[in-house]
Amino acid sequence: MRTGAIVIYLAGASLLLAQPGRKRDLSSLGQLSESFQALAHRVSPSVVKVLSLGYRAPDEDDETESQSARQPSSGSGTVVDSNGYIVTNAHVVMGAERVQVLLPVPPDQTTPKRSTVKPKGRMLRAEVVGLDVETDIAVLKVPTTGLPALELGDSDSVEQGELVLALGSPLGLENSVSMGVVSSTARQLRPEDAMVYLQTDAPINPGNSGGPLVDAAGRVIGINTLLYSQSGGNEGIGFAAPSNVVRAVFEQIRQHRRVIRIDLGMETQTVTPLLASGWNLPQTWGVVVTDVVEDGPAEKASIEIGDMIASVNGKTMENARMLSTSLFRPGGDKVRLEILRGAQRFSVTVPTVEKLLDPERMAAAITSGQLAVPQLGILAVDLTPKITNMLTTARSEKGVLVAGRAAEGPFMEGTLRTGDIIYGVNRQGVTSVDDLRAVMGKIKTGDPVTVQLERGGKLLFIAFEMP
DSSP states (O other), X not given: OHHHHHHHHHHHXXXXXXXXXXXXXXXXXXXXXXXXXXXXXXXXXXXXXXXXXXXXXXXXXXXXXXXOEEEEEEEEEEEEETTTEEEEEHHHHTTEEEEEEEEOOOGGGSOTTOOSSOOOOEEEEOEEEEEETTTTEEEEEOSOOOOOOOOBOOGGGOOTTOEEEEEEOGGGOOSEEEEEEEEEEEEESSTTOSOEEEEEOSOOOTTOTTOEEEOTTSOEEEEEEEEXXXXXXXXXXXXXXXXXHHHHHHHHHHHHSSOOBEEOSEEEEEOOHHHHHHHTOSOSSSEEEXXXXXXXXXXXXXXXXXXXXXXXXXXXXOSHHHHHHHTBXXXXXXEEEEEEETTEEEEEEEEOEEOSOOHHHHHHTOOTTXXXXXXXXXXXXXXXXXXXXXXXXXSOSSSEEEEEEOSSSOOOTTSOOTTOEEEEETTEEOOSHHHHHHXXXXXXXXXXXXXXXXXXXXXXXXEEEOO
């Protein structure tokens, strides 16, 4: 079916070109090609290869490898500040003992004959300034200045259908460029997920992680993060962290070495037309308060369940994701919320407190040998007294904490989340990462999996088929 469609299309194109009297003016096509060549030539010097050395889970097909192995891996990075600051994905460097960056050769240092095989660039040791698991962004620093930095664009202004280039080192092949369009400007991997990605059909493969997604002007509109694939290769569904999120995370990590998120002591969700109809809300979009923590900042500000949050510090809130991203540390210790309560509209000032549990604090607790559980696509750590003290609630002192998403592994929508504590799989108790790996190693594709976990202080089961 697919082959036939291609033949018909090409035949139709040939007939079109063969029409008598039709002038085949290819000048515009040549100009377009030259524009993309110039764009790639300008952006490529700011794209680096990131190499990390650390511990990963053993290959389940390798019977000779019984424990975690010290392995190299690679990804990509984007220079965003000429003073040596590079943005990449957190999963590229998480748990790494050593991180190096391969800087490309600047254009003015290439040979006069411009050989098709370019010389290798400079390899520098990189410091991991900080990382944020929730957004999967990390910031590196190399000991040099004068690097060609790319401008972070405004991802909120990106339109569906825009032409984009994805750059990076897919499968370790540095300095690669692919082209596509923006397929969607707001794609959530799970309902109510705080992270919303740009979706693109520009080919993104393992190793592209951390490289830039740039618009036609060469501005970074996203950082390539992951792909959705049933085959393990590119299928035209790639995701990039929006540049506005990247900018906020980068600035905080550069200043504080971590991302500071604030807590208002309430839970919210996005308003849907059906919810608005059932609750008789004044509008069919926005953010509604679903829970208020006793004696928390929101309750002290007289916020009630069912209130709609119209704006935060004057910025209109269209959905719960916007509210979440607005709660990166603001310019002070208070935020001003505009509230809709029935026919009333009023403003309240809410004091802010820092969240007790930030994902990067869990990531910092990851030690060598306690990383990926590839069958579940997660990064996991044993519960320890140090980690338990970070948690506001924990039913047990023994279990496995989900610390983030692994670079490899299947995409499973709506299952495990960062912060979940796993206590059992298929009625078998799990008290360590080794236990979890042993249990998952016996499960085959298509087998049912039931995981007992704790989420937000509550025990629950989630069930799915092994991809």
